[in-house]
Amino acid sequence: MKESIPKVEWDYEGIHYFDNGPLTVQYLFVLDALNFCFWPDKDLNYDHLAKGLKEALLNDHSAFDADRLQKYTGPQLRELLKWPRSLPLEEERVRLLHEVGFELERSFEGKASKLVESCGKSAVKLVALVTRHFPGFRDHSMYKGHQVFLYKRAQIFAADLWGAFNGQGYGEFNDIGSITMFADYIVPAVLQQLGVLKYSSTLANAIQASSEIGAGTEEEVELRACSIFAVEKMRELLSIKCGKQVLSVELDLWLWSVGVQCPSLQHHRTLSIYY
Numbered sequence: 001m002k003e004s005i006p007k008v009e010w011d012y013e014g015i016h017y018f019d020n021g022p023l024t025v026q027y028l029f030v031l032d033a034l035n036f037c038f039w040p041d042k043d044l045n046y047d048h049l050a051k052g053l054k055e056a057l058l059n060d061h062s063a064f065d066a067d068r069l070q071k072y073t074g075p076q077l078r079e080l081l082k083w084p085r086s087l088p089l090e091e092e093r094v095r096l097l098h099e100v101g102f103e104l105e106r107s108f109e110g111k112a113s114k115l116v117e118s119c120g121k122s123a124v125k126l127v128a129l130v131t132r133h134f135p136g137f138r139d140h141s142m143y144k145g146h147q148v149f150l151y152k153r154a155q156i157f158a159a160d161l162w163g164a165f166n167g168q169g170y171g172e173f174n175d176i177g178s179i180t181m182f183a184d185y186i187v188p189a190v191l192q193q194l195g196v197l198k199y200s201s202t203l204a205n206a207i208q209a210s211s212e213i214g215a216g217t218e219e220e221v222e223l224r225a226c227s228i229f230a231v232e233k234m235r236e237l238l239s240i241k242c243g244k245q246v247l248s249v250e251l252d253l254w255l256w257s258v259g260v261q262c263p264s265l266q267h268h269r270t271l272s273i274y275y
């Protein structure tokens with residue numbers, strides 16, 4: 001088991017913008033504001049977003065200035081990403097860009113780097129601050145009468161900083177171990193393939209038939225929450241049985257990279273702005 005979890009390099013595909021400075025932080029914040037739900041367009045995936053935004057920034061270093069973010073239209077966003085047709089949930093994507101620009105300008109001098117600097121090297125504080133200021137990042141649902149928070153995009157922002165800056169500078173967090181996996185639609189499917197998660201027959205049939213699973217339904221919340229629990233358990237077992245200390249962030253990246261390299265992987269389909 002010890003050898004079977006390879007360390008996956010962050011940006012192993014070389015698709016992200018990086019200049020070791022504040023503009024990289026701005027890039028990652030915009031990226032994670034839009035890092036959700038690509039599947040309705042079968043040709044679109046995360047790589048298009050990461051590469052498209054990188055190209056846009058290389059062509060125009062002010063493309064993600066707070067005032068510019070507040071003005072993008074759907075067609076302009078498509079153009080930025082060089083995507084030939086409407087993006088899934090395009091209106092929401094544009095609304096979220098506006099929200100990011102507006103709140104960065106109002107509270108952080110227009111700079112995501114200021115937001116990160118104000119967290120005193122705490123990923124937990126960063127997640128709290130992002131979700132407090134930017135409602136679009138408040139990934140929550142009601143489950144059997146309880147409000148649950150999974151915070152996929154807020155947490156992945158902290159992890160992306162940590163990965164991109166290699167745990168230094170804007171990516172230095174003393175509590176990166178507190179971040180849980182990012183409950184998306186890829187990792188649960190990988191966990192199911194590995195036999196870590198078992199689906200009920202109703203859920204398995206719905207996924208197989210590519211039926212949509214409603215956002216906020218018990219099935220959807222359970223699938224995501226159980227993925228987080230499973231990764232925490234894996235981490236615990238790796239520590240007890242192999243004496244290996246791994247972070248949930250590292251396990252997540254490994255599981256995710258396995259999943260996206262498997263085109264036949266069937267995942268659940270939920271229209272959501274959260275993941």
Ligand SMILES: Nc1nc2c(c(CN[C@H]3C=C[C@H](O)[C@@H]3O)cn2[C@@H]2O[C@H](COP(=O)(O)O)[C@@H](O)[C@H]2O)c(=O)[nH]1
Pocket residue numbers: 009010011012013035036037038039044045046047160163181182183184185186187252253256257260275
């Ligand atoms: N759990 C988890 N989910 C992740 C990521 C990432 C990208 N992280 C990259 C950043 C630097 C490294 O190079 C990482 O690889 C995207 N996603 C989610 O996957 C889905 C996209 O799927 P597809 O449509 O097939 O591209 C979608 O829900 C997207 O939000 C991750 O790391 N973990």
